[in-house]
Amino acid sequence: MGLGFRTLLYKELLRFWKVGFQTVAAPVLTAMLYLLIFSHVLEAHVKVYDEIAYTAFLVPGLIMMSVLQNAFANSSSSLIQSKVTGNIIFVLLPPLSYREFFAAYVLASVGRGLVVGGGVWLVTLWFVDLHYSHPLWILAFAILGGMMMGALGMVAGIWADKFDQLAAFQNFIIMPLTFLSGVFYSIHSLPEFWQGVSHWNPVFYLIDGFRYGFFGRGDVSPWLGLGVVALCTALFSVVTLYVLQRGYKLRG
Amino acid sequence: MAAAIHINQLCKTYGKLQALRSVDLDIQQGEFFGLLGPNGAGKTTLISTLAGLTRADSGSASILGFDVQRDYREARRQLGVVPQELVFDPFFTVRELLRIQSGYFGIRRNDDWIDEVLANLDLTDKADTNMRKLSGGMKRRVLVAQALVHRPPVIVLDEPTAGVDVELRQTLWRFVRDLNQQGHTVVLTTHYLEEAENLCGRIAMLKQGRIVALDTTSNLLSQFSRQTLKLRLRDGAQLPPALAARGQMTPSGAFSIALNDLDEVESVLHVLHEAGARVEDMELAKPDLEEVFVSVMHEAG
Ligand SMILES: Nc1ncnc2c1ncn2[C@@H]1O[C@H](COP(=O)(O)OP(=O)(O)O)[C@@H](O)[C@H]1O
Ligand SMILES: [Mg+2]
Numbered sequence: 411m412g413l414g415f416r417t418l419l420y421k422e423l424l425r426f427w428k429v430g431f432q433t434v435a436a437p438v439l440t441a442m443l444y445l446l447i448f449s450h451v452l453e454a455h456v457k458v459y460d461e462i463a464y465t466a467f468l469v470p471g472l473i474m475m476s477v478l479q480n481a482f483a484n485s486s487s488s489l490i491q492s493k494v495t496g497n498i499i500f501v502l503l504p505p506l507s508y509r510e511f512f513a514a515y516v517l518a519s520v521g522r523g524l525v526v527g528g529g530v531w532l533v534t535l536w537f538v539d540l541h542y543s544h545p546l547w548i549l550a551f552a553i554l555g556g557m558m559m560g561a562l563g564m565v566a567g568i569w570a571d572k573f574d575q576l577a578a579f580q581n582f583i584i585m586p587l588t589f590l591s592g593v594f595y596s597i598h599s600l601p602e603f604w605q606g607v608s609h610w611n612p613v614f615y616l617i618d619g620f621r622y623g624f625f626g627r628g629d630v631s632p633w634l635g636l637g638v639v640a641l642c643t644a645l646f647s648v649v650t651l652y653v654l655q656r657g658y659k660l661r662g
Numbered sequence: 663m664a665a666a667i668h669i670n671q672l673c674k675t676y677g678k679l680q681a682l683r684s685v686d687l688d689i690q691q692g693e694f695f696g697l698l699g700p701n702g703a704g705k706t707t708l709i710s711t712l713a714g715l716t717r718a719d720s721g722s723a724s725i726l727g728f729d730v731q732r733d734y735r736e737a738r739r740q741l742g743v744v745p746q747e748l749v750f751d752p753f754f755t756v757r758e759l760l761r762i763q764s765g766y767f768g769i770r771r772n773d774d775w776i777d778e779v780l781a782n783l784d785l786t787d788k789a790d791t792n793m794r795k796l797s798g799g800m801k802r803r804v805l806v807a808q809a810l811v812h813r814p815p816v817i818v819l820d821e822p823t824a825g826v827d828v829e830l831r832q833t834l835w836r837f838v839r840d841l842n843q844q845g846h847t848v849v850l851t852t853h854y855l856e857e858a859e860n861l862c863g864r865i866a867m868l869k870q871g872r873i874v875a876l877d878t879t880s881n882l883l884s885q886f887s888r889q890t891l892k893l894r895l896r897d898g899a900q901l902p903p904a905l906a907a908r909g910q911m912t913p914s915g916a917f918s919i920a921l922n923d924l925d926e927v928e929s930v931l932h933v934l935h936e937a938g939a940r941v942e943d944m945e946l947a948k949p950d951l952e953e954v955f956v957s958v959m960h961e962a963g
């Protein structure tokens with residue numbers, strides 16, 4: 411991919427970095443609040459997998475949740491802002507191919523996800539001692555999760571005409587998927603029915619696989635998780651690429 | 663030599679509204695071309711189709727021989743568009759924006775040209791100012807600069823002077839004229855018909871998605887608009903009967919007489935002299951584009 415792609419990626423990274431207080435510091439703070447409240451309330455009562463303290467269990471979930479939500483927020487909010495203000499034309503007029511367009515937005519989402527996730531991780535170092543059983547799994551799920559949500563964010567950002575529509579997408583799809591994925595609990599503690607439901611949630615596999623990288627154990631095999639997540643990422647990517655190629659909404 | 667812009671039977675509808683009805687148009691390289699028409703005529707839609715911002719329902723368009731759909735990357739490299747809407751990216755300074763825009767076109771280290779464009783648009787001292795701190799006129803200049811970062815051979819300006827002060831207009835036209843003289847093709851839409859008359863070699867007039875007039879500016883002027891003789895007679899005298907049918911009285915009590923050619927001035931004066939009417943004041947009004955525009959739009963129904 412050429413200079414056009416690299417420039418768009420750079421611009422998308424610079425865009426969130428310039429308002430880092432809002433795009434990085436704020437979500438890190440949010441994750442910290444979750445950590446303080448939930449660990450305070452539940453630490454004494456909950457042990458997961460028998461030997462792991464609840465706070466240690468919670469931290470990877472929070473990191474991953476931050477990666478996912480921020481990856482989604484980055485591509486979706488960039489697109490909707492550009493559409494609403496009209497400055498989307500600056501990226502529509504140049505000779506960028508739709509593949510370059512896609513790759514730049516998704517990678518910038520991964521970048522934002524990793525920066526925020528990394529921020530949460532750094533701050534939580536003060537609170538817990540984490541193990542890193544399989545660093546490659548950690549990295550693989552973080553990156554793949556960022557890609558998946560970055561692509562989904564593109565679909566949402568292209569589809570939505572107004573900020574409220576995007577907010578609805580976020581509140582009614584992204585939030586339930588992340589909160590019902592086992593960020594705050596192991597799904598083994600759920601009734602059987604809800605365990606079954608969780609297995610239809612791709613975010614569950616992301617959280618579980620990510621956690622596997624830390625503790626060396628999870629609710630399902632990380633390979634299964636990788637397969638599911640890769641499939642979902644591929645699906646969202648194909649949809650986004652198709653939409654971009656057809657010019658849906660962006661090139662009326 | 664490929665046409666700078668070639669448009670073939672282009673149609674576009676928005677719901678029930680036909681924004682473009684089979685538009686055919688060729689603009690040659692090096693032209694300074696005017697695209698005129700009332701609001702809603704379809705000028706912006708036509709430009710958006712050329713730029714790939716809108717997809718036509720049928721028909722085709724190409725820039726310097728590159729189809730805007732099939733060879734979109736090459737076509738877009740040839741084209742610089744100054745959009746009608748005053749849009750801007752609030753995250754960046756002027757220079758950052760222009761560097762980024764250069765990068766999108768695959769151009770690195772473009773600062774020499776960026777500086778030249780900034781200087782020509784009187785923007786040099788705003789180079790490091792954030793976009794959101796600029797006035798409307800300044801933002802408009804940046805839009806022009808953004809359209810030019812890749813030195814496009816074909817430049818399209820969609821109402822670049824709407825709501826813009828005189829100074830910017832003059833700066834802008836000087837620069838665009840220079841670019842045209844260096845060989846760039848320029849297409850312009852404007853509501854200031856005087857501007858179009860002074861700048862454009864050829865003009866197309868659009869109404870309800872159709873081209874209703876297309877000719878050189880001088881042909882349009884001579885074809886549609888006759889010269890008029892405006893005169894005022896001493897003591898409030900009326901026109902003599904021989905002229906009464908041709909003359910129209912203006913509200914101020916003067917008369918205007920349409921002439922088919924300038925030689926008629928003599929015969930009109932002769933008739934007045936014979937009738938004993940004495941001319942107090944007289945003026946020859948040249949045809950202007952506004953009259954042409956009004957009569958074309960009227961005739962096109
Ligand atoms: N995105 C759009 N959706 C619906 N109608 C549109 C859209 N863009 C333009 N139109 C309509 O198409 C017609 C032509 O508009 P436009 O090309 O902007 O005219 P002009 O630039 O000559 O003023 C107008 O009636 C306008 O309302
Ligand atoms: Mg317009």
